[in-house]
Amino acid sequence: MRTHNARTVHLLAALALFAIGTGALAGCGGERADGLGTEITGADPAPKSKARARQVAAAWDGSTAAAAWRRGYYPMGDTVQLPERAFRNDADKRAYGAHNFVLHTRLPTAAPKNGHVKWESGGSLTLPLTGARTAYEALADGSGDGPHLTVTGAELGETSLLTSRGRATVPAWLFTVKGYDTPLKQVALSPSKPPAPPIKPAADLPSGQLWPLGGLVEVAADGRSVTVIAQHGACDDGPAVHVLETDGSVVLYASMVGTKDGACTAQLIGEKVTVKLDRPAGDRVLLDAFTGRPVPYGEGHGYAPNRS
Template identity: 40%
Template sequence: MRTPSTARTRQLAALSALLTLTACGTEVRSVEVTAADPGSRMRTVAEAWKGTEALATMRRGFFPLGRFRTGLPQGGFRSSADNTAHLKGAYVATGKLPTTRPEARATWPDGTTRTAEPLTALQAVDLLGEGSNAPDGGHTLHVTAARLGTTEVATGRGQARVPAWLFTVEGYDTPFTYPAVAQPRFPDSPVAPLPPSPERDVAMTGGPDSVTLKGRTLTVGVSHGSCTGPSVVKALETDETVVLAASVLPRNPPRGPDEICNKALRLSHATVQLKRPVGDRVLLEAQQGTPVQQSLD
């Protein structure tokens, strides 16, 4: 059974403090929301990772920026029932699938390669969809065949091409796609996370929801509460790492005196311009002190 990533779990825990504060108007009025100044923490994280074996492992390995997702067929789902099954992860192999393991290698446009752990087609079927629920007797998507192809995944040094399983699903003319490599397990961080603090969590979140790269531009998506404003991201660059700190600004204009905050999460995006492309440097997140994308439990 699939479980949420460590980073995502910790992020939601950090955000819960923010949501507690924004759940009702009376509590929010007593909180002074200010932008975080994470410079000291960013330097602490960069120094803790410097020269470590964990850093060496990250730099010589294959570590995507986000968890793998299923590539959907052209035109999307044919019915709401299929969409619901996908969200539950209710895929089942009903045809004979290849048993071979592909050559698991990630390749970048500059010719750099890294090895990865291969997945059989049957192993990849178990990872299709968005949910962690096994088929429960309800509506399922039937995988009848598979063949090898390729797909691209985002990493700190740009898009990497990896082998992928192209699945034939009953009722669809074009394939569903999933990487034929396992989501890697990240090394332990050499620095402890910051302890929970509602006052700080209002300003500094538990980590980016998403990170995309284009040249020297990093775009970071950050979740926050309904009574706070947009996000802002700062970056500390060293020769080995790029440490990101995501903060939430006060809302402008401020919340009205009779406006009640709800528990809805909002997503805003912020960009930061680096001095040079990330390259083989490691992207780290300031509050948790971990790589931006964590391994699955």
């Protein structure tokens, strides 16, 4: 299933769009990996893309990188959580999108050195705690032009967050925002450092048959589907994303569908693509076949809040 999300970014390289025209096929679904995955529900992508997905899965499954990933803390949901019934009006929405905040309180200066991630499935992890000033400045890094939101209080609390190891309770700074009954929550921990991938990227430049993903948007509550940003150009029919599932990983491989004749403008367009899985994602590593790395949460901005 594909839904259009109007996010256009600058062209990574003009040569990449020029190379679109060879062999990209439509479809979305999965392919069996030694009997462990789901069967393709659309047209087969290029054989090289399937082979690349298998290489990525083989490199990660059972690797020290995968073991390190499962020990770490990697958010798979928004690390900034809005107050209930946000936003009251369009001005507040625009202020948040522009990161325009005004501080009408003193921020706490005393806080523990470390915070703890506590997973619902068991286990915990201790990480350095982000201070209130740093957390606030991450929210309020706008130009100050236009409407703004006013912060009138701040205290350390907790929130619940989806991570690569399932749902967890994490420390968060709770900012009181004028006009709202519940706080805006900013998670007070930075993600663990990602492990070095056991496989190199597919190529220096993408082709029509294999493109890097723009980022992870959402993992369904039941874990049986994931939504990612897939990119395409102005001279094709859109993106397609296929999946290869194993016991240890879920490898997504994206391509561009079709071509159009004529001049091609220098742009990339991001679309949300939802891919169904044969079984819940669980703690399997969600991987991008092109990069050979875990798919970052947040539309290509790393493990960061999605402000769209």
